[in-house]
Each structure stands twice: as C-alpha cells, then as structure tokens.
Amino acid sequence: MISPRGPNEKLGTLLSLAGISNAGLARRVNDLGAQRGLTLRYDKTSVARWVTKGMVPQGPVPHLIASAIGGKLGRPVPLEEIGLGDTDPAPEVGLAFPREVPEAVRTATDLWKVDLENRRGPGGGRWSDSLAGTFSVAAYATPVSRWLITPADASVARDAAVIAASPAAGAGHGSSILTAAASPAELSSYRVGHADAAKLREAAQEARRWDSKYGGGDWRSSMVPDCLRVEAAPLLLASYSDDVGRALFGATAELTRLAGWMAFDTGQHEAAQRYYIQALRLARAAADVPLGGYVLASMSLQATYRGFADEGVDLAQAALERNRGLATARTMSFFHLVEARAHARAGHAGPCSAALAAAESWLERSRGGDADPAWVDFYSYDRLAADAAECFRDLGVPAKVRQFTREALARPTEGFVRSHGLRLVVSAMAEAQAGELDAAVEAGARAVEVAGRISSQRTREYVLEMLRRLEPFRGERAVRELEERAKLVLAAPA
Secondary structure (H helix, E strand, C coil), X not given: CECCCCCCHHHHHHHHHHCCCHHHHHHHHHHHHXXXXXXXXXXXXXXXXXXXXXXXXXXXXXXXXXHHHHHHHCCCCCHHHHXXXXXXXXXXXXXXXXXXXXXXXXXXXXXXXXXXXXXXXXXXCCCCHHHCCCCCHHHHHHHHHHHHHCCCCCXXXXXXXXXXXXXXXXXXCCCCCCCCCCCHHHHHHCECCHHHHHHHHHHHHHHHHHHHHHCCCCHHHHHHHHHHHHHHHHHHCCEECHHHHHHHHHXXXXXXXXXXXXXXXXXXXHHHHHHHHHHHHHHHHCCCHHHHHHHHHHHHHHHHHCCCHHHHHHHHHHHHHHHCCCCCHHHHHHHHHHHHHHHHHHCCHHHHHHHHHXXXXXXXXXXXXCCCCHHHCCCCHHHHHHHHHHHHHHHCCHHHHHHHHHHHHCCCCCCCHHHHHHHHHHHHHHHHHCCCHHHHHHHHHHHHHXXXXXXXXXXXXXXXXXXXXXXXXXCCXXXXXXXXXXXXXXXXXX
C-alpha cells in the first residue's frame, strides 16, 4: 500500500454514482482478484482508506477497482476517472496498431517485455498481472478498421545493419541462436532464415496442444510469452528478406494470439485484448489474411463472452468479409460458427440459424487434402455441434441443446480436455432443464472432475453457471453432493 496522499474525491464520487458501498466494492475487488488467482482480503475499512486518506493499493488492485466499478456502471472506467491514473506504469502498452512495420515491431516487443519486468518486480507475479487495465471493446475499433483497409504490408524486409541502433526487446536468457540480450552489432550480423520461423511455428503447435489439454493457466502456458520475448523478439530485430520476414511475422502472430487466448482462458481479459491487437498487426505484416481472420474470430469470442455480442457479430463478419476467396472451407466454416455464437448471445435467432447453416455447409465442402492452416486442425463436426448447443442454450431451445450436445460428446476428445469439460457442463444444464436429473448430475460430476485437472478460469465459470442452474433441485441429495464436490474443486488454486 502506497503512502496516503490526501482524499481521493474522484473515487468517492464514482462510488456514489455507481451506488456501491465500501463493503460492496471490497467484496467485488476480492472476487475479481480470486478470478486471477489472487488472495485478497479487503474490507470496508480498506475502501474507506482509499477514499478518505488516498491510500493507493499496489499491483493490479487499482485495475480491479476500475473493473468492479465499471461492471456496475456498464462501461469501461479508466484509472484516471477513479483518481488512480498514475498507478499504471504503461497504460497504453499493446493497444496501438501502428501503420508502419518498424513501429509495429517496437509495439509488440514492448508488450512482451512487460512479463519480464513484472517478474522482477516486488513479489513477482503472473505474466499478465501488470496488463490488468479495464477491458474495452472500443479498443478494437481502430485495429480492425486498419486491418480491413490494408490487410497486408507492402514489404517487411529488414536490414538490421542499417538500423543497428534499434533497441533490443528486453533482456532474457534462452537457448535461441540469438538472445533478447543481443547487442545491436550482434543483431545486425544475424540473418534470419526459414528454419528460425519454422522453430517458432513448432513452438506454437506444441503450445496449442498444452492449452487444450491443461488449460491456459497451466505452468506450460507461461512459456508462450517467454518464447515471444526470448526467441521471437531478437529475430524480429535482426535481418531478413521479405519472404523470410513474412514467415517470421506469421509464426510470431500465431504465438501472440495464443498468449492472448491463454490470458482469455484465465480471466485476464485486458491482457488478452492487448495480445490480440498485436497478433492482428503481426498477421498484417505476414500478409496472412486467414490468420488475421482467426485473430478477429478470437476477438469476437472474447467480446461476446464479455457481454458485447453485437460487436462480436461485427468482428466475426469482418473476418468473413476479408477472407472470401482466400481462406479454406474449414476456416470459413469456423468463422461462420463464431458469428453464430455472437448472434445467439445477442438473441438474433434467425441470423444465428443462418450462420450455423453456413458453417455446416462450408464444413461439408472441406476435404482432407485442403491446404488448411495448422491452427484450425482442432475444428471438426464435434466442435460445430458443441458450439451449436451453446447457441441454442442462449436462444432458449433446450431440445436442440440436448441434441447437439449428445452429438458433440459422441466423438473422441482425448486431446481437447478443456473442450470436453465445457461440453459436459452444457450437457448437465440441458439435461436439468429437460427434467433428466440423473443424467444432469452424471454429466455435472464428470465436468467437475475435468475442471479439477486443468487450469482454466473459463471452465470454472462454466461450472459455477451449472451450479446456479441446478439450484432449484438442491433438495435432491445427488445435487447437494455434486455441489460439495464442485466447491472443493473451485476452492483449489487454478
């Protein structure tokens, strides 16, 4: 806690405007912290000190305060509005979408450095804790607009000898040919080859498997930002031809999107947003329009999940529009599925059904020999069925939810543990709504078992929603036992 500096009138005024008591704010901040894996024990006295004495909590807590108040007001609340604007060491890091490639490299590498600086700070912390600003769907407007207008840069060739004074992307240690601590002279003498880009793509492929099997919060996931900082950053600052540069930017964009996806899975939405923006910019440098569309689809899923379904529709449709005639049938199917998810959450039954039909049609056109990108290899009919079930859940059509959930669960999902757990949760809710309590409890128990094996805040939130849906049946012993097992799992560190 930073020393007092006088009453924080801005915070007091906004609390009154939002109708939040001191105890209510403390509870909300503690809950948000728990979602991030933090143990916070603030109370009404703590909040009183923030307001009357100007005490400033450290770490991500100012951002949690802003998020708590923003959630009640229904809009983003910047730190400046609550009198804590000077507590953010880098409020804009990762939010810019530069027009020129050199500046894009600097912006991305600045974002990756935050991880190292955070770990060296007092008490350390998770890699995304220092990126905990307030999520704002409006931050996607400029990046998406610039990508739609110009989805590919003219040239990305780089001669590091000419720009040897370019700053390295932060200190680090690793086994790469070129470390992030390389001097300008070392950077200027290294010529990146296709083998370097291939190594990063292999890392991305492996990280996707980790994420699906263990969740975004697993220790293996922290290796993705490590790889970006230690492996990718110095390569981007070295020399390469336009052809090699495109491959390098593409591999780096994949890893950056993955860092965002893992942050999203662990409830770090503000960090995820910044990584997604940089992934989109790197995909533009790679001239990889389908990959850019995949980033937009990820943005769409996040926006929809955060309650901005109409914006989720726009993001998915932007991915579709730019990829007509470019992306493979399987890829286009997935983009339509993401569009359907957003329509369903917005309550648009007709457009949702049309998007689902388009997704199924495109998937039927896909063939084994298609040049599908590696990042879409997770997508097949079982994923379409699983998401269709969630669409009909949001639209309130329980019969369809049961139908599609059973189809999704009928297919093997050994490599996609988290997805399997989410499907079980949806199945439990659908069976409960249909009055099939035994089936609901059985699916729910299996879902809780999966939730206990992975580190995924998103999965935990699904389980909590399942428990809420089962509350009308708490008089049943089986439901109470399921609730107790779930509470034990949810109480364990993510």
